[in-house]
Amino acid sequence: MKTLLVSVLMMAALLVSPVFAEGLLPNIPAALGEPHPEGNEFWRINHPSILSHDRDLTVQNGIREIDGSLKTCVACHAVDGPDAAPLTAASPEHACVACHEYVAVKIDCFQCHNSRPEEGDWAAVLPSLGGTPESLRAYLERISQ
Amino acid sequence: MIIPTKEKGADISRRDLLKKGGAMATVTLASGVTLMSFGGKARADGLKPGARWGLLIDAGKCPEDCSACVSACSKEHGWENNGLNTDPQWIRKVTLREKSSGRENSLPVMCQHCDEPPCVDVCPTGASFKREDGIVLVNKHTCIGCRYCMMACPFKARSFVHEPVTDQRTHSPRGNGTVEGCNMCVHKIDRGDGTTACVEACQATGNNAMMFGDLNDPESDIAIAVSTYASVELRADLGLGLGVRYQNI
Numbered sequence: 001m002k003t004l005l006v007s008v009l010m011m012a013a014l015l016v017s018p019v020f021a022e023g024l025l026p027n028i029p030a031a032l033g034e035p036h037p038e039g040n041e042f043w044r045i046n047h048p049s050i051l052s053h054d055r056d057l058t059v060q061n062g063i064r065e066i067d068g069s070l071k072t073c074v075a076c077h078a079v080d081g082p083d084a085a086p087l088t089a090a091s092p093e094h095a096c097v098a099c100h101e102y103v104a105v106k107i108d109c110f111q112c113h114n115s116r117p118e119e120g121d122w123a124a125v126l127p128s129l130g131g132t133p134e135s136l137r138a139y140l141e142r143i144s145q
Numbered sequence: 146m147i148i149p150t151k152e153k154g155a156d157i158s159r160r161d162l163l164k165k166g167g168a169m170a171t172v173t174l175a176s177g178v179t180l181m182s183f184g185g186k187a188r189a190d191g192l193k194p195g196a197r198w199g200l201l202i203d204a205g206k207c208p209e210d211c212s213a214c215v216s217a218c219s220k221e222h223g224w225e226n227n228g229l230n231t232d233p234q235w236i237r238k239v240t241l242r243e244k245s246s247g248r249e250n251s252l253p254v255m256c257q258h259c260d261e262p263p264c265v266d267v268c269p270t271g272a273s274f275k276r277e278d279g280i281v282l283v284n285k286h287t288c289i290g291c292r293y294c295m296m297a298c299p300f301k302a303r304s305f306v307h308e309p310v311t312d313q314r315t316h317s318p319r320g321n322g323t324v325e326g327c328n329m330c331v332h333k334i335d336r337g338d339g340t341t342a343c344v345e346a347c348q349a350t351g352n353n354a355m356m357f358g359d360l361n362d363p364e365s366d367i368a369i370a371v372s373t374y375a376s377v378e379l380r381a382d383l384g385l386g387l388g389v390r391y392q393n394i
Contacts (some may be wrong), residue, residue, distance in 0.1 A: 037244070055286060059284050060274070060284070062191025064335050088311070112285060112310070112313065112319055112320030113311075114313045114314070114315045114318070118315045121315055127383065
């Protein structure tokens with residue numbers, strides 16, 4: 001049923017004029033690094049349960065290498081603001097917020113978790129890129145072309 | 146109509162895959178680009194089996210005017226003191242004075258990481274808990290901010306966050322409406338640093354008043370020191386079995 005609804009919506013989005021279509025679907029900013037191997041659709045559906053499952057692994061069992069790490073989500077999904085610093089979840093253009101506003105979801109995670117990465121966090125998520133903000137920006141420009 | 150339980154099914158099979166295929170190597174997507182989280186590195190328990198992490202603090206080497214450990218903790222975990230009695234209590238310098246002799250002692254006090262933590266006994270949600278390696282923590286995901294643990298703690302080692310917090314350190318989330326306290330730098334322990342921010346800072350000053358280690362490992366410096374020199378627990382009369390011990394008080 002859900003899938004049907006979504007596909008009807010998608011069809012509608014394709015049929016109407018491009019100007020209208022832009023307002024119909026959320027505008028999710030591109031993320032840094034490699035896409036999820038499970039695919040975007042899997043992550044759209046499952047990220048809430050992955051996050052809540054994996055956070056217990058960290059807090060209770062000290063496991064830090066988890067798929068659902070908020071610290072790494074915000075590093076790859078960081079969006080730079082006008083001052084070249086990553087935007088916080090207070091901004092409607094923050095990657096998580098951009099979609100959540102559209103689907104009317106409100107999360108409390110960012111009351112405690114920083115909604116943007118610290119400098120050192122880049123290196124952990126994208127070691128192959130050298131982990132500097134400059135190399136990441138260059139990478140982002142490359143993939144957005 | 147059968148409602149597809151996509152979410153559950155997908156999650157389970159993925160977990161099973163990870164459990165069974167522990168050897169699944171890091172996925173290489175393109176030359177030089179690998180995925181950090183999927184498969185690959187073993188998802189072994191981050192806890193060191195059988196460990197009992199502890200601190201040994203020599204009050205004799207702790208000058209009254211030094212608060213390097215407090216500043217280091219504040220920086221590591223992103224909290225601030227504002228001189229209010231609602232201030233965070235992760236770690237603080239305390240002066241003890243013996244009434245009869247007038248002898249004064251300065252020492253840092255933080256969560257004493259009890260074997261039998263009263264904060265865990267009183268917590269209505271199970272958020273206050275002891276990790277298998279002896280570290281007493283607040284699981285802030287289930288903390289409801291009732292503050293029973295603060296009242297139960299004989300060391301005043303926990304505090305409540307009264308105001309919204311922004312720009313937290315990414316490895317140390319903290320926020321309004323929950324209780325917090327010293328977590329013995331679990332993020333550092335789990336990544337194998339083998340020390341805490343306060344101990345590092347104390348060593349950097351040259352005072353060397355603090356030592357961190359595994360009390361259960363007879364070869365560790367801390368276990369050797371504890372078995373060689375006299376050290377005491379604060380409020381030993383309570384019989385809580387503390388992970389933090391003091392010398393020269």
